[in-house]
Amino acid sequence: MTKSDEIKMITKKAAFKMSVLLVIALTGVFMMTDFAYATTNGLNISLNGQGSDVVRIIMIMTLITLGPSLLLMMTCFTRIIIVFSFLRNALGLQQSPPNQVLIGLALFVTLFIMSPVITEINDTALKPYNDGVIQTEEFIAKASIPLKEFMLKQTTSEEMELFKGLSTKPGLENATMQELPMDIVVPSFIVSELKRAFIIGFLIFIPFLVIDMIVASTLMSMGMIMLPPVMISLPFKIMLFVVVDGWGLLIRTLIMTYN
DSSP, X not given: OOHHHHHHHHHHHHXXXXXXXXXXXXXXXXXXXXXXXXXXXXXXXXXXXXXXXXHHHHHHHHHHHHHHHHHHHSSTHHHHHHXXXXXXXXXXXXXXXXXXXXXXXXXXXXXXXXXXXXXXXIIIIIHHHHTTSSOHHHHHHHHHHHHHHHHHHTOOHHHHHHHHHHOXXXXXXXXXXXXXXXXXXXXXXXXXXXXHHHHHHHHHHHHHHHHHHHHHHHHHHXXXXXXXXXXXXXXXXXHHHHHTTHHHHHHHHHHHHHO
């Protein structure tokens, strides 16, 4: 193995560790929501009249296992990574950029977008909790408010009404957006994010599809039927994406969709 290969391998490992640390750090802030409250404080399981530490440890380990998945579904990561995947497919590239690079970029863009929410949670909930001003229940309630407000701003009324109609909980018909429980807000937010991500992906495909059609028509008019059009159109699509500063334009657009 050459020295350059070793440097590349070390760089990949460092990027992977940074992504894992970011997920763990965000999980520690956000997972103290209604989900954690429902699983740890809402269930009173005891053995011989005393709280079972073993059961609580199992619940905490379960939260740690499911934490990254819930975290990614409760932030803007879903929309960003899906748009990046659409972009790579529209360019016709299979493994470039690799998945590690796209996931790392999506995580840091997510951190950039979610930084106001993280700051608000830190100021209103985490600092008072560390100082002993508030208790665990109040910390969970205050920490869930900024995250819930963020999700509600990005959730459409159609998805919200869909899950309200499917829910069997009483009193949801006259409930306001802030009064809705997290098990209604989170799936509504996820479906809204998927919907917007697919719309953005469709718009990304259009210019590259036009290039493919022009190249295919040109090759057919020249009688070069056996030559794959993708082989000719790929360099033009990459050149177009670089000339218009595609990465900066795409990331700027994604960030502006949340503003």
